[in-house]
Amino acid sequence: MPATHTPHGVIRRSAAASAMALAAAVVGLLPAAAARAQTLPSFVYNVGGDPYCAGTTADHFSCSFSGPSAQYHYDGTASVLPMPNVVSNTVVDSLPAAAGIGGHADVRYSFSVTGPSGLVPILVTASATTAASGDAGATAAWIFDQVTVETACSTSGVVSFCSGMPPASFAGTTPLSVYAGVANTIEIIAATAASGPAGSATARLDPSIQIDPSFPDASQYQLALSDGVGNAPEPSAVELGACTLLALAVRRGRCVSGAAAA
Numbered sequence: 001m002p003a004t005h006t007p008h009g010v011i012r013r014s015a016a017a018s019a020m021a022l023a024a025a026v027v028g029l030l031p032a033a034a035a036r037a038q039t040l041p042s043f044v045y046n047v048g049g050d051p052y053c054a055g056t057t058a059d060h061f062s063c064s065f066s067g068p069s070a071q072y073h074y075d076g077t078a079s080v081l082p083m084p085n086v087v088s089n090t091v092v093d094s095l096p097a098a099a100g101i102g103g104h105a106d107v108r109y110s111f112s113v114t115g116p117s118g119l120v121p122i123l124v125t126a127s128a129t130t131a132a133s134g135d136a137g138a139t140a141a142w143i144f145d146q147v148t149v150e151t152a153c154s155t156s157g158v159v160s161f162c163s164g165m166p167p168a169s170f171a172g173t174t175p176l177s178v179y180a181g182v183a184n185t186i187e188i189i190a191a192t193a194a195s196g197p198a199g200s201a202t203a204r205l206d207p208s209i210q211i212d213p214s215f216p217d218a219s220q221y222q223l224a225l226s227d228g229v230g231n232a233p234e235p236s237a238v239e240l241g242a243c244t245l246l247a248l249a250v251r252r253g254r255c256v257s258g259a260a261a262a
């Protein structure tokens with residue numbers, strides 16, 4: 001079950017309870033009148049490996065080791081362009097059975113909706129994939145204002161990495177409601193771990209936000225994110241593949257994601 005940090009401690013919830021808690025959290029954030037648009041907090045990266053990876057920067061680490069009794073690699077990357085995304089990979093080719101390594105990549109950023117006072121429906125579209133083999137585990141999750149919304153997780157072998165029975169991947173859109181002028185926070189996390197004698201794991205996640213286009217007053221509002229944070233999803237692998245095939249077939253024009261080539 002996902003763990004949610006609250007001012008009163010950590011609460012573990014079932015999927016249904018998490019959905020109810022999310023609704024309650026959103027309602028609790030909505031004042032009777034919206035505050036003015038405010039300066040949003042800066043985005044924050046948090047990446048790292050265990051054991052510590054020399055050369056770790058604010059948004060990336062990558063380490064490999066090869067010796068007589070151990071061979072492994074682990075890395076993690078956090079980015080906010082072209083949209084927030086996190087990636088974590090761990091591969092153990094050989095390690096003593098009691099040993100393990102791992103890493104994580106996190107991004108926390110803020111957003112708000114500017115416009116007339118009132119409740120505004122938004123859509124958060126997120127996709128995550130995890131995979132594990134051998135003795136390993138991987139997880140990816142996104143959190144809205146301290147409430148875990150979606151989690152993907154994979155575990156294999158002796159590694160116990162998943163709580164409950166989350167899917168190995170997810171892709172979809174979650175409707176939320178926020179008040180104009182109020183800062184909200186999203187955190188995205190990817191983490192992997194593997195142990196001896198061998199295992200591999202990978203996790204990645206990326207979300208994007210938009211004002212619900214079906215909202216009658218959508219044109220009166222704009223979305224603002226922490227400075228430097230993008231919000232443009234890249235074309236999917238399917239779209240890119242279709243584009244390539246179309247280009248080979250017609251050998252002219254250009255392929256635009258979501259539209260037919262001229």
